Amino acid sequence: MSRKKNTPTDRKFMMAEVVKSERISPNFVRLTLAGLDGLKAWGADHWCRLFFTREGQDVLALPTRTSEIGWYLQYLATPKARRPWVRAYTVREARPDVGEVDIDFVIHGDHExxxxxxKFALEAKPGDRLGFLDQGSAFTPDHPHDWTLLVGDETALPAFAGICRALPKSAKGIAIIEIPSAEDKQNFDAPADMDIKWVVREESAQSYEKPGELALKVLAETTLPNSEVHAHTIGEAGLATGARRHLIQERGIPKRNxxxxxxxxxRRAQTS
Ligand SMILES: Cc1cc2nc3c(=O)[nH]c(=O)nc-3n(C[C@H](O)[C@H](O)[C@H](O)COP(=O)(O)OP(=O)(O)OC[C@H]3O[C@@H](n4cnc5c(N)ncnc54)[C@H](O)[C@@H]3O)c2cc1C
Known part of the structure; x- marks a missing residue:
């Protein structure tokens, strides 16, 4: 279902600069981006759009329109040769006082x-530039519930860390987080009654090539409290839709929850 989102009303494109790059675990690179004047911390799953130059481009041509539809129409009207790449990422940590964010990039696949x-994250060095468009946060449950269920793969880890930190200390819940290797686990603040279930692909008896399949299996095997839930499932598209289908059809959870x-x-690259 679509909920009211926490979205900035005075959005602007900003030019960010990489000030630090760190391989925090086998499958994640954390980039610290600076130069974000006026940045606001939205909390929970604060996300942004990042714009990168394509090969052969020496100028990063950012759209000038900022409304949600306006910038994208302008982007599509720009000849491909001049358009930047655009991808969505979660803000792992926002430091508005110094105009900085940390972003955790999953390093997937081989160089080809x-x-x-x-690729940008893997090769980034201080001084590299990229575009930044703030998107606010999308985790906005607007119905009464007794507990929270989070199900996702490694791309959901930054969002789940932010959501767990934003939940009230008294919140109860279960987070199923699939990651490639045990070393990709991260520590983050969470309510004491949030049961964090790390699901490690490398350690699974059965081999799963497609991220998300193991998390779906674990979800199906997990006993869930029999009370009003707010569920949030994100990650590879098959995982997100599969978890939703399971919760509604097999567990009888109402769609609105x-x-x-x-x-x-x-195996499908984004086209823009
Ligand atoms: C709101 C939102 C927040 C997000 N937050 C994060 C985040 O914090 N960290 C993060 O890493 N990702 C995050 N993602 C996912 C990220 O935008 C995608 O993984 C994106 O496709 C990566 O772009 P790319 O240029 O590396 O690969 P693309 O050019 O999109 O794809 C190239 C190939 O890589 C494959 N691929 C893409 N991503 C993955 C992956 N994670 N694992 C395995 N194969 C992959 C595709 O299937 C394709 O075959 C988020 C997405 C959304 C919508």
Whole structure:
């Protein structure tokens, strides 16, 4: 279902600069981006759009219109050769006082198959520039509920860390987070009664090529409290839609209690 989102009303395109790059675990690179004057911390799953130059472009041509539809129409009207790449990412940490954010990029595939965003993160060095458009936060449950269910893959980890930090200390819940390797686990603040279930692909007895399939299996095997839930399922599109279908059809959870978003598609590059 679509909920009211926490979206900035005075959005602007900003030019960000990489000030730090760190391989925080086998499959994640954390970039610190600076130069974001006027940045606001939206909390929960604060996300943004990042704009990268394509090969052969020496100028990063950012749209000038900022309304949600306006910038995209302008972007589509720009000849491909001049358009930047655009990808969505979660703000892992926002520091508005110094205009900085940390973003955790999943490094997926090998050098040939990885997309422009993962490649940018892998090769980034201080001084590299990219565009930044703030999107606010999308985790806005607007119905009474007793507990929270989070299900996602590694691309959902930054969002789940932010959501867990934003939940009231008294909140109860379960977070099923699928990650490639045990070393990709991260510590983050969460309510004491939030049961964080790390699901590690590398350690699974059965081999799963497609991210999200193991999390779906674990979800199906998990006993869920029999009270009003708010569920949020994000990550690979098959995981997000599969978890939603399971919760509604197999567990009898009303549609309005389940939010889902496909963050990426297996073996399908984003076209813009
Ligand atoms: C709101 C939102 C927040 C997001 N937050 C984050 C975040 O914080 N960190 C993060 O890493 N991602 C995040 N994502 C997902 C990210 O936008 C996608 O993974 C994106 O496709 C990566 O772009 P790319 O240029 O690297 O690859 P693309 O050019 O889009 O794809 C190239 C190839 O890589 C594959 N691919 C893309 N992503 C993955 C992956 N994660 N694992 C395996 N294969 C992949 C595609 O299927 C395709 O075959 C978020 C998405 C959304 C919508």
């Amino acid at each position: 198959s990885m997309g422009p965003a993962a 389940v939010d889902f978003a496909g963050y990426w598609r297996y």
